[in-house]
Amino acid sequence: MNWKTMLSKRVMDIPVWMLITAAMAYCLAGHLTNWARFGKGGGWAWLAINASICGACLLFAQVARWCIHPESRRKGVVWAIALTAGFPLLGLAAVYLVLPAVGLRLHKPHVPFRWDEFLGKTISAYTTVFMGTLIYSFFYMLLLKSRRTHEMERAAALHEKAIATVKANQVLHSAQSHFIRHLLHDILGRAEKLNDAYIPEQINYIARTWDFIAEAMDKPIPLVHASRALKQLEEMAQSIKRRYNDRPVIQLRKSGEPREHIIAPLVLSTLLENADTHGWVDAAHPILADIAFTPGRLVFTCTNWKRPHATDKPTTGRGLQLVRQSLLLLDGCHHTLERDENEQQYTIRLTINYTTYD
Numbered sequence: 001m002n003w004k005t006m007l008s009k010r011v012m013d014i015p016v017w018m019l020i021t022a023a024m025a026y027c028l029a030g031h032l033t034n035w036a037r038f039g040k041g042g043g044w045a046w047l048a049i050n051a052s053i054c055g056a057c058l059l060f061a062q063v064a065r066w067c068i069h070p071e072s073r074r075k076g077v078v079w080a081i082a083l084t085a086g087f088p089l090l091g092l093a094a095v096y097l098v099l100p101a102v103g104l105r106l107h108k109p110h111v112p113f114r115w116d117e118f119l120g121k122t123i124s125a126y127t128t129v130f131m132g133t134l135i136y137s138f139f140y141m142l143l144l145k146s147r148r149t150h151e152m153e154r155a156a157a158l159h160e161k162a163i164a165t166v167k168a169n170q171v172l173h174s175a176q177s178h179f180i181r182h183l184l185h186d187i188l189g190r191a192e193k194l195n196d197a198y199i200p201e202q203i204n205y206i207a208r209t210w211d212f213i214a215e216a217m218d219k220p221i222p223l224v225h226a227s228r229a230l231k232q233l234e235e236m237a238q239s240i241k242r243r244y245n246d247r248p249v250i251q252l253r254k255s256g257e258p259r260e261h262i263i264a265p266l267v268l269s270t271l272l273e274n275a276d277t278h279g280w281v282d283a284a285h286p287i288l289a290d291i292a293f294t295p296g297r298l299v300f301t302c303t304n305w306k307r308p309h310a311t312d313k314p315t316t317g318r319g320l321q322l323v324r325q326s327l328l329l330l331d332g333c334h335h336t337l338e339r340d341e342n343e344q345q346y347t348i349r350l351t352i353n354y355t356t357y358d
Contacts, residue, residue, distance in 0.1 A: 057136070205236070222326075264329050266326060334355070
């Protein structure tokens with residue numbers, strides 16, 4: 001262990017370097033005070049007694065920690081009473097036994113011992129220890145308050161995350177439930193008996209979409225290869241055309257080939273869905289969707305015509321918000337989502353620049 005590591009460690013939640021600095025500052029202040037009052041610093045003996053006072057401060061600080069915590073408060077009170085009552089004895093032992101044993105003498109043999117003088121100095125030292133303990137207790141209570149606030153915020157964030165996970169799982173489970181599948185199969189069978197090809201096609205598209213979402217959500221990070229997202233987008237475009245009796249209401253054009261491009265599963269389909277829901281869509285006003293793959297870059301542009309007379313369908317406002325949240329999953333990739341509109345058309349452009357590309 002090097003000295004930097006040692007100084008960065010904490011004793012009673014205080015960095016070692018801060019404790020050493022405070023102790024040195026206190027000893028220096030005592031030395032300067034003696035020099036100003038008596039014309040001399042006091043030598044090693046006063047340095048030793050000041051260091052002993054710093055050690056007593058640490059001892060009383062630990063007792064204060066015990067008193068602050070409910071589970072150890074009884075022990076802290078007992079120790080506080082014992083140390084306060086025995087502090088004069090500790091001072092007596094330090095001055096007349098411990099320090100002389102190491103060659104440091106604060107008393108002069110020819111000067112008679114006086115209890116009043118000794119108790120006065122002891123009370124002065126105890127006042128210093130008490131003030132140091134009071135300052136540390138205030139600091140420690142602020143630290144505990146900060147920790148409790150952080151723990152409460154973390155618990156609230158985890159609770160919100162758990163609720164969001166439960167909601168997502170419930171939605172996914174409802175879409176993948178056996179009841180829904182049996183119901184779709186029943187509708188599909190009845191449509192086939194009626195020789196209706198439209199309903200089976202659209203139900204199969206719904207089933208494949210749910211499977212696509214479930215496949216992505218089973219991953220730790222819900223990202224898919226761009227080719228998989230493109231296939232789902234093409235199926236969606238085909239479904240929209242079928243809904244308009246196979247008229248050319250949408251033009252999906254692709255340039256380049258997806259390689260190592262990845263994307264969140266519902267980004268492209270959500271942008272296309274917004275155009276279909278809120279735009280003016282017919283054979284004369286088709287949706288124009290372009291997707292371009294180049295090394296390290298994906299660009300998706302979707303343009304739709306505005307509805308006449310400013311009529312628009314109600315919106316939840318969650319579509320683009322979902323797209324932005326999903327794009328945040330592309331860690332390490334820079335993306336932009338730009339909107340442009342004029343009197344007749346509305347265009348949205350998504351650009352993803354991949355920082356790593358093989």
